[in-house]
Amino acid sequence: MSFLRPASSSSKAAFRNTTAIRHYAGKPDTSLGDPKRENLRRALYPSNIRNRPTPVGTWRPDVARALQRAIPSVQAHETIERAWLLHKRHVRKQREAELSRKFEKMREAMDELYKLDSQLYLQANRADDPRAKSAQEMEMAKKLKVSEVRTMDARIPGLFPRELKVPTDTPSRTGWNYDYKPFQRPL
Amino acid sequence: MLSRHVLKRAVGCSNAPARRAFATEVVPPAASPPAPTPPRSKKADKARISTAIILNRSPIITKSQTPFETAFYSYQARIRRALSNPFPHDFYFKQGSLLQTRFNMEERTREKQAFGPSFLPPEEVDAAKAEADKAAVEQLAQQEGEGEELAPRTHEADLKNDVKSLDRQGQRNLYLLLLAEENGKQVWRFPQGGVEKGDLLHQAAQKDLFAECGDHMDTWIVGRKPIGIYKPSPATPEEPQNNVFFFKGHIMAGQVRVDGKSIKDFAWLTKEEVGEKVEKDYWEVVKDILSDF
Numbered sequence: 001m002s003f004l005r006p007a008s009s010s011s012k013a014a015f016r017n018t019t020a021i022r023h024y025a026g027k028p029d030t031s032l033g034d035p036k037r038e039n040l041r042r043a044l045y046p047s048n049i050r051n052r053p054t055p056v057g058t059w060r061p062d063v064a065r066a067l068q069r070a071i072p073s074v075q076a077h078e079t080i081e082r083a084w085l086l087h088k089r090h091v092r093k094q095r096e097a098e099l100s101r102k103f104e105k106m107r108e109a110m111d112e113l114y115k116l117d118s119q120l121y122l123q124a125n126r127a128d129d130p131r132a133k134s135a136q137e138m139e140m141a142k143k144l145k146v147s148e149v150r151t152m153d154a155r156i157p158g159l160f161p162r163e164l165k166v167p168t169d170t171p172s173r174t175g176w177n178y179d180y181k182p183f184q185r186p187l
Numbered sequence: 188m189l190s191r192h193v194l195k196r197a198v199g200c201s202n203a204p205a206r207r208a209f210a211t212e213v214v215p216p217a218a219s220p221p222a223p224t225p226p227r228s229k230k231a232d233k234a235r236i237s238t239a240i241i242l243n244r245s246p247i248i249t250k251s252q253t254p255f256e257t258a259f260y261s262y263q264a265r266i267r268r269a270l271s272n273p274f275p276h277d278f279y280f281k282q283g284s285l286l287q288t289r290f291n292m293e294e295r296t297r298e299k300q301a302f303g304p305s306f307l308p309p310e311e312v313d314a315a316k317a318e319a320d321k322a323a324v325e326q327l328a329q330q331e332g333e334g335e336e337l338a339p340r341t342h343e344a345d346l347k348n349d350v351k352s353l354d355r356q357g358q359r360n361l362y363l364l365l366l367a368e369e370n371g372k373q374v375w376r377f378p379q380g381g382v383e384k385g386d387l388l389h390q391a392a393q394k395d396l397f398a399e400c401g402d403h404m405d406t407w408i409v410g411r412k413p414i415g416i417y418k419p420s421p422a423t424p425e426e427p428q429n430n431v432f433f434f435k436g437h438i439m440a441g442q443v444r445v446d447g448k449s450i451k452d453f454a455w456l457t458k459e460e461v462g463e464k465v466e467k468d469y470w471e472v473v474k475d476i477l478s479d480f
Binding site for chain 1: 275337
């Protein structure tokens with residue numbers, strides 16, 4: 001019935017968009033208020049229209065150009081790769097050779113010890129149990145103060161001491177600690 | 188771990204005929220029945236056991252990169268930058284903030300360094316705004332102040348070549364060498380000493396180290412097994428053969444204090460420097476025990 005309009009209604013009336021937008025289900029206006037939500041939304045749901053690099057970088061238009069600048073040629077790249085693998089191999093072989101020399105010396109020493117004294121050999125082969133407290137440690141624990149007992153317990157036989165530091169890129173500003181106060185530890 | 192029946196055989200049957208296979212072996216003085224063994228020379232009966240300690244100061248700083256490694260890593264970094272996504276600065280920085288401006292400026296210089304100055308399109312900001320941004324970033328750098336000063340990788344002990352210093356040659360392994368006086372001769376050797384009765388080898392090693400170098404050091408002997416053996420030819424044929432077992436130790440703090448009586452001097456040396464100082468036959472044994480770098 002609304003189609004039939006009287007001829008007197010103005011033709012200048014705006015042509016309203018009559019596709020049914022349910023205004024309660026429209027997109028909220030995101031230009032006001034906190035841009036954080038908008039940033040999060042854009043980061044989590046990037047568009048897939050490839051017209052510029054996306055904020056989260058799911059697509060970059062100048063990859064080919066950048067690669068052309070970075071890599072001189074296919075042959076050069078392969079040569080560099082082979083040179084690197086060769087270098088790694090040299091380092092690895094050197095390390096393995098050094099370890100095998102050290103192990104050979106250790107084996108020789110243990111063989112000689114076996115020939116010399118079987119008791120010492122047996123004791124050398126025995127593994128330290130980190131959980132066990134030796135008799136000497138128990139005796140010392142009775143005589144020392146509580147803080148000293150804790151210092152003694154901190155060095156566990158059979159485990160690496162925590163003072164063995166991993167090397168860093170620059171040394172410490174204070175340098176080596178020459179003023180170490182001696183602490184008698186159980187052997 | 189040795190199984191129980193192997194232990195029983197080794198400990199309980201110490202005088203079993205199986206041991207007779209070694210002709211030069213030491214006969215335990217306590218309660219051994221006189222077994223019909225072939226006649227042995229006197230010196231073999233009383234072979235001496237001593238322990239020595241190779242005290243190591245591990246590297247303090249990482250190894251320097253070779254020029255090839257540096258070149259390769261920067262090449263790989265360029266490829267990674269070309270292939271990887273551009274940094275989402277819109278997400279991580281507040282829009283229009285000074286930190287974002289600073290980051291974008293730095294990123295532009297990094298891209299220019301990686302791909303060349305003509306790679307990036309020229310910025311579409313007017314000159315005045317660019318100037319203002321640069322000034323603001325400089326002011327920010329001044330306000331933030333200097334960062335913490337990092338210690339240099341070469342210590343002054345390197346420049347002075349102070350061999351007693353434990354800060355020298357931070358990248359290398361340093362080993363403790365003592366200048367001992369034996370029979371009137373001065374020899375450079377590792378700390379050494381005898382084994383007392385009832386001591387295990389690694390315990391004797393620790394005691395010998397403290398006896399010769401003082402106990403003002405935080406040391407740790409690695410495990411219970413020796414890492415090498417040195418058998419010097421005895422001075423006179425009647426003297427028993429001395430067997431010196433080497434043990435590895437680490438020093439974590441402190442310094443050596445020599446008494447000056449039998450030990451005159453000490454030095455912390457790298458492997459090559461040790462090779463220059465010790466005797467030839469000693470070096471033949473020790474060179475395979477020390478670390479190359």
